[in-house]
Amino acid sequence: MAETKGGPSTAGDDAAAPRKSSWKYIGPGIVVAATGVGAGDLVATLIAGSNFGYTLLWAAVIGCVVKISLAEAAGRWHLSTGRTLFDGWSSLGRWTTWFFVVYVVIWGFVYGAAAMSSSGLPLQALFPDVMDLKWWAILTGLVGLAFVWFNKYDVFEKVMTILVGVMFVVTVYLAIRVTPNLADAFAGLLPVVPDEKDSILNTLGLIGGVGGTITLAAYGYWVNAKGWTNSGWMKVMRLDNRVAYITTGVFVVAMLFVGAEMLHSSNVAIASGDKGLVQLSDILEKEYGNATAKLFLIGFFATSFTSLIGVWHGVSLMFADFVERYRKAKAGAASTALTGEEVASGAREKSVPFRAYLLWLTFPPMILLFEGQPFRLIIIYGVLGAAFMPFLALTLIWLLNSSRTPAEWRNGWLSNGMLAVAGLLFLILCVKQIADQDWGSFF
Numbered sequence: 001m002a003e004t005k006g007g008p009s010t011a012g013d014d015a016a017a018p019r020k021s022s023w024k025y026i027g028p029g030i031v032v033a034a035t036g037v038g039a040g041d042l043v044a045t046l047i048a049g050s051n052f053g054y055t056l057l058w059a060a061v062i063g064c065v066v067k068i069s070l071a072e073a074a075g076r077w078h079l080s081t082g083r084t085l086f087d088g089w090s091s092l093g094r095w096t097t098w099f100f101v102v103y104v105v106i107w108g109f110v111y112g113a114a115a116m117s118s119s120g121l122p123l124q125a126l127f128p129d130v131m132d133l134k135w136w137a138i139l140t141g142l143v144g145l146a147f148v149w150f151n152k153y154d155v156f157e158k159v160m161t162i163l164v165g166v167m168f169v170v171t172v173y174l175a176i177r178v179t180p181n182l183a184d185a186f187a188g189l190l191p192v193v194p195d196e197k198d199s200i201l202n203t204l205g206l207i208g209g210v211g212g213t214i215t216l217a218a219y220g221y222w223v224n225a226k227g228w229t230n231s232g233w234m235k236v237m238r239l240d241n242r243v244a245y246i247t248t249g250v251f252v253v254a255m256l257f258v259g260a261e262m263l264h265s266s267n268v269a270i271a272s273g274d275k276g277l278v279q280l281s282d283i284l285e286k287e288y289g290n291a292t293a294k295l296f297l298i299g300f301f302a303t304s305f306t307s308l309i310g311v312w313h314g315v316s317l318m319f320a321d322f323v324e325r326y327r328k329a330k331a332g333a334a335s336t337a338l339t340g341e342e343v344a345s346g347a348r349e350k351s352v353p354f355r356a357y358l359l360w361l362t363f364p365p366m367i368l369l370f371e372g373q374p375f376r377l378i379i380i381y382g383v384l385g386a387a388f389m390p391f392l393a394l395t396l397i398w399l400l401n402s403s404r405t406p407a408e409w410r411n412g413w414l415s416n417g418m419l420a421v422a423g424l425l426f427l428i429l430c431v432k433q434i435a436d437q438d439w440g441s442f443f
Helices: 028-036 039-052 057-081 085-090 094-126 133-150 153-177 182-187 199-208 214-225 231-264 275-288 290-330 340-344 352-362 366-371 375-400 413-436
Strands: none
Touching: 028 057, 028 153, 028 214, 028 231, 028 290, 039 057, 039 094, 039 199, 039 231, 039 275, 039 290, 057 085, 057 199, 057 214, 057 231, 057 375, 057 413, 085 094, 085 214, 085 290, 085 375, 094 133, 094 214, 094 275, 094 290, 094 352, 094 366, 094 375, 133 153, 133 290, 133 352, 133 366, 153 214, 153 231, 153 290, 182 231, 199 413, 214 231, 214 290, 214 340, 214 375, 231 275, 275 290, 290 340, 290 352, 375 413
């Protein structure tokens, strides 16, 4: 999103000749799109379509544009400086490290259970007599652990691409199957807010919920893992990033079409959360038959499982980066800088910290599948999750307007404007999330 032009910086390879943007390089964008669009995003968009028809189509589109600016900024930091995002955060002060550590420990514990449960739901619906949901959830967690543990980025990307293909076919098929009213859909691109209570906050929530949280920060790590380590890859990264959010836009717009045509027109309500997608499969079976319902559940599984393995891989990379900097600092190393070259080497993916965080995402959360989610922990999880996106937007503004970034790759007015809008949007949603918590019960 920056307006900067020109040749490469000196970070990374010796002479980083600019590469032409080409479809053959696309990869990290597919990964971030697949990881960022989870079952929760599809349900939120489905419910928006159910409640308001096509009215909030514009909000879903803006959500994709906002996330493009965030992911582009993260990728631009990695490529222009040759340093990782965590290294950039560390240069802003120790408070960023403390925030990150607390966030990934608590967030990972709760998210692990949610991701496994979400991946298990469609399998239980497809095979209802085989075993209980919690055992399907555990199975998906173990499969995700084994897959990420034994494979490096190139295999991970290929599998994610296949699963995204499944998601794409299913969501587009459903959107066509319900025969959308294209005139109403185009009218939904006009920025109109429904005249209902809390409609502004609900609209902002839809914008903010389209396509990823911490996975946006992980995008720069996947860019490096692909082998892109200097500004010669900038044009390629920008094309890749746009593909990511066009793909995301297709997913969410298709689900809004389904919600508007199948649910809004029939005045049918579904539950929030992943179980809403199971309800939708029942409705699809009644309307279009068993084959369509089964196809949808396969797409539901692909959506949930890509989010699971995406987080297992991307956030583990970030955690390994944090541990490496801590290790260097403790050893009194002359330089504690963390580089994209180190990520590109693949060594991080086989490191002890990477695998330790994989285990943290997989095994401790299984307790929650049996015992339920502890109330106080869920409140902290909600607050930290809401705080991460404004943290990301504001720190990117800080980093990309400072001398830490080569002059030619610093933010222009458009990037600063988009990141500022994103920061303000997520700050409002963060305040709302904090205000909505039951703090009386917490204490």
